[in-house]
Amino acid sequence: MNEDRNFLNDPKSLSKLPDDAFQTELLKGVSRTFALTIPQLPQPLYGPVANAYLLCRIVDTIEDEVSLTPEQKSYFCSDFIDVVKTGLNSEPFAAELAPLLSDKTLPAEHTLIHVMPRVIEITHSLDPEQIDALAECVATMAEGMSAFQSQNLQHGLPTLADLDKYCYYVAGCVGEMLAKLFCHYSPTIAEHKDELLRLSVSFGQGLQMTNILKDIWDDAERGVCWLPQDIFRETGFDLKKQTPDANDPNYKKGLTHLIGIAHGHLRNALRYTQLLPAHETGLRNFCLWALGMAVLTLKKIKRHLDFNRSEQVKISRKSVKATIFATRLTVRSNRLLELLFDMAGRELKTPEWQYTAPNLLAQLNH
Known part of the structure; x- marks a missing residue:
């Protein structure tokens, strides 16, 4: 088992990494494409863009989870919008969602939900304009995807x-x-x-x-x-x-x-x-x-x-x-x-x- 997989299988160790290394390890698990392209960005953009992708991936994980009803998906999406916007209640959110994920969801996405509070901490370490851009995107995505999921x-x-x-x-x-x-x-x-x-x-x-x-x-x-x-x-x-x-x-x-x-x-x-x-x-x-x-x-x-x-x-x-x-x-x-x-x-x-x-x-x- 390689070091990358050890990190993804051990959320506690993963969360101890510095911000950029923490997000890099998560990206490797949830998207090979973005793990390849995001590191090409200038250093000031790497952290915000990596964080933005992880936030969007959390919305995707909720919407793609086969064990959740449309009502549950709408509930979690609505709550996640508030978490991203305010930075509050990320731990109870993750604790409520994590046990509901099925084995159809990728192991790396299970890990992403477990360490979501750390992802949100990074979000709210960004510049206010960057936070606004990320929060607006998450709100648009979560509300729009929920509407289509009910069809x-x-x-x-x-x-x-x-x-x-x-x-x-x-x-x-x-x-x-x-x-x-x-x-x-x-x-x-x-x-x-x-x-x-x-x-x-x-x-x-x-x-x-x-x-x-x-x-x-x-x-x-x-x-x-x-x-x-x-x-x-x-x-x-x-x-x-x-x-x-x-x-x-x-x-x-x-x-x-x-x-x-x-x-x-x-x-x-x-x-x-x-x-x-x-x-x-x-x-x-x-x-x-x-x-x-x-x-x-x-x-x-x-x-x-x-x-x-x-x-x-x-x-x-x-x-x-x-x-x-x-x-x-x-x-x-x-x-x-x-x-x-x-x-x-x-x-x-x-x-x-x-x-x-x-x-x-x-x-x-x-």
């Missing part, structure tokens, strides 16, 4: 607009929070705050849609489908007939349409990254690695539209390493990044994609 999602969401809203609650608001943290960190970045906030919602949606498409069949096993019924109705496919062995060309048309929409959001993510100062290579790599891996995942999905397990469309470690290598070479040049994005995603383009970040925000506000 029957076995055969998909009614419309693409509903998918937009869901992606905002689980990812777009996280993008907004990160944009606020970045602007707080750098006055130069803050000069583009309004545009970054608009694009950040689209950035989040691009990443979330990629995950939804990759995890279609994993979600189906849980009786959940996040695909929009109206898109597939237009192509002549009824999502009620969706099965892992289906090979319907109309189903593939619907998937292709959604891949195109996700790719358009990722183009907005590129624009977001290009607005960050060229010398902020850590910030740019943080964005580009996630963006690059999403583009490669979409390509793999488009090449294997008949996939029936998420493992079939996960990108390889070699692809991850190639993404890191390519972005490190081009990170300072907006022109080279544009060329790299176009080359990597040339087979993903669809001319009918027409959403923009401002249009998406306008829809969410109505």
Whole structure:
């Protein structure tokens, strides 16, 4: 058993680590992707962003826990919003939630709930503006996800607009929070705050849609489908007939349409990254690695539209390493990044994609 797993299996020892080391060990357990990308950030941003991710992961843990009823999930989400906002009552909250978690929840997430009071202590050691950004994000996410959890999602969401809203609650608001943290960190970045906030919602949606498409069949096993019924109705496919062995060309048309929409959001993510100062290579790599891996995942999905397990469309470690290598070479040049994005995603383009970040925000506000 390696040292990392010893820490995750021993909450008391974990809690004795310095703040950054404590959050690093938790990240390794709950997200390989963010454990890879967050350390690329400048040191002043590492702690706040790592903490923000752990807070969001606690909301995810509550929402994904199969043993909790919708009423219990709503109760815990509401209480957690107050805990994050005030810094109070974290210990009784953790003590009440921890015993209710089932073995379906990852061991690292069990540990995260046990050490949640320490996570909240770190939250409230941050600058007041940073705390406000994190608390607002958690409130938006927890309230929005609770609303969707109460719906029957076995055969998909009614419309693409509903998918937009869901992606905002689980990812777009996280993008907004990160944009606020970045602007707080750098006055130069803050000069583009309004545009970054608009694009950040689209950035989040691009990443979330990629995950939804990759995890279609994993979600189906849980009786959940996040695909929009109206898109597939237009192509002549009824999502009620969706099965892992289906090979319907109309189903593939619907998937292709959604891949195109996700790719358009990722183009907005590129624009977001290009607005960050060229010398902020850590910030740019943080964005580009996630963006690059999403583009490669979409390509793999488009090449294997008949996939029936998420493992079939996960990108390889070699692809991850190639993404890191390519972005490190081009990170300072907006022109080279544009060329790299176009080359990597040339087979993903669809001319009918027409959403923009401002249009998406306008829809969410109505």
